[in-house]
Amino acid sequence: MTTAPARLDPEQLAERLESLGDTAGAVYVRALAREAEVLRGERDALATFARTVAALSGNGRTANTTLSGQARAALDTLRVTGRCPVSASRRHSAKRSGSSALTRCRHCHAHLRRS
Structure with missing residues (x-):
């Protein structure tokens, strides 16, 4: 049985590429890492x-079910994390979300599978 290799830190990978003489590869890896951080920040802002x-x-603040439905659909496209980002207990x-096999978190509104 084999185990998956440990995940490399992008900076470690870039340094390794530089030590092998691949400066262009190192620049590319660093650029991808920066882009991934920007995308994570944008995803988190969208989710919030x-x-x-x-x-x-x-909360009874609006009756715009179309807008809240679109927001829930947008949340359903995002990866559900193991910890709730909104709840104090995490x-x-x-x-329950109707008769579907899915439930929705009361705090962050993400779809969860029923166990």
């Missing part, structure tokens, strides 16, 4: 905004 909009109809709190 979508969670805010999705919570509006639940745990997802499942709430």
Whole structure:
């Protein structure tokens, strides 16, 4: 049985490429790492905004179900993390989502699989 290799830090990979004489490869790896960080930040900002909009109809602040439905659909495209980013306990709190086999977290509104 083989185990997967340990994941390299992009900076370590870039340094290794430079030591092998591949300066262009090192520059490329660093650029990809910076781009990934920017995309993670944008994804997190989008998720925060979508969670805010999705919570509006639940709090009685708006009756715009079309907008909150679109926000929930946007949240469904994002990866669900093991810890809830909104809850103080960092745990997802499942709430049934109709008759589907999925539930939605009460705090961050992400879709969760029912266990």
